[in-house]
Amino acid sequence: MTVKQALSHAREMLANQNIEDPALETELLLRHVLRKSRAELLSEPDHELSPAEVETFLILVNRRLNGEPTAYITGHREFYGHDFHVNPTVLIPRPESELLVERALQLAHSHNISTIADIGTGCGAIAISLALDLHDVEIYATDISRSALEVARFNYQQYDLTGRICLLEGNMLDPLPRPVDLITANLPYVTDAELTRVNTFGFEPSLALNGGPDGLDKISLLCRQTHEKLCQSGYLLLEIGQGQRKTVCTLLRDLFPLADIEVIPDLSGIDRVVSLSLP
Numbered sequence: 023m024t025v026k027q028a029l030s031h032a033r034e035m036l037a038n039q040n041i042e043d044p045a046l047e048t049e050l051l052l053r054h055v056l057r058k059s060r061a062e063l064l065s066e067p068d069h070e071l072s073p074a075e076v077e078t079f080l081i082l083v084n085r086r087l088n089g090e091p092t093a094y095i096t097g098h099r100e101f102y103g104h105d106f107h108v109n110p111t112v113l114i115p116r117p118e119s120e121l122l123v124e125r126a127l128q129l130a131h132s133h134n135i136s137t138i139a140d141i142g143t144g145c146g147a148i149a150i151s152l153a154l155d156l157h158d159v160e161i162y163a164t165d166i167s168r169s170a171l172e173v174a175r176f177n178y179q180q181y182d183l184t185g186r187i188c189l190l191e192g193n194m195l196d197p198l199p200r201p202v203d204l205i206t207a208n209l210p211y212v213t214d215a216e217l218t219r220v221n222t223f224g225f226e227p228s229l230a231l232n233g234g235p236d237g238l239d240k241i242s243l244l245c246r247q248t249h250e251k252l253c254q255s256g257y258l259l260l261e262i263g264q265g266q267r268k269t270v271c272t273l274l275r276d277l278f279p280l281a282d283i284e285v286i287p288d289l290s291g292i293d294r295v296v297s298l299s300l301p
């Protein structure tokens with residue numbers, strides 16, 4: 023079986039199961055087996071796979087067909103142009119969270135921001151993407167899950183960011199030693215009822231997805247804690263789920279009557295990031 027044949031065979035199996043983007047997923051799985059870059063893989067379509075490589079590839083394709091996310095199978099996920107190690111103790115970074123990073127970078131480049139805290143950092147994708155772009159900013163990254171922090175530590179060591187990010191174990195803003203200029207957070211916001219509809223259900227940690235009956239348990243708690251841990255003229259950037267805009271904005275308006283609140287839609291037009299600027 024050649025590279026080209028392996029790709030088209032697996033692509034068809036994934037497509038038959040209505041897996042989104044079967045071409046990309048197939049390519050990631052085969053690259054993982056052959057340990058090749060995309061360019062290497064695609065430049066050798068007629069390369070013959072060994073029988074062992076075919077067997078391994080088919081096992082991985084079957085795992086994917088059984089619902090396991092490709093990112094957990096390969097142990098990698100790309101986010102904001104960087105490669106991150108992931109495992110089932112962390113949420114797989116989503117493209118829509120890149121909006122949060124973009125917005126945070128815009129703020130940090132145009133305002134006086136010297137400290138940032140990323141809350142519920144998971145594999146560290148947001149905190150690390152910020153640290154790679156902002157060389158003079160001190161960054162804290164917190165998570166309640168010790169195993170998630172181990173993944174984040176592995177990732178920041180891969181990027182030689184040791185000493186640039188301070189990892190803190192604990193709930194929400196509790197572990198922060200002092201107020202910061204910018205808080206970013208992609209907290210769990212899926213409602214109890216919607217949980218089984220997330221296509222990675224059963225594989226991703228529900229601790230990282232489930233936000234309780236209305237999805238806003240964690241986001242509300244963070245908003246209420248923000249007073250103590252956000253500096254004057256500071257910023258809070260929150261990722262939210264579909265339909266949560268009104269409740270989150272109302273809560274923030276009650277807590278911070280003088281603040282500016284803006285909501286930024288993602289590429290699908292869904293309100294995705296709430297941005298609060300303190301006066």
Ligand code: GLN
Pocket residue numbers: 116208209210211212220221230231232261
């Ligand atoms: N965006 C994710 C999903 O709907 C949820 C991420 C989160 O809860 N923070 O699958």
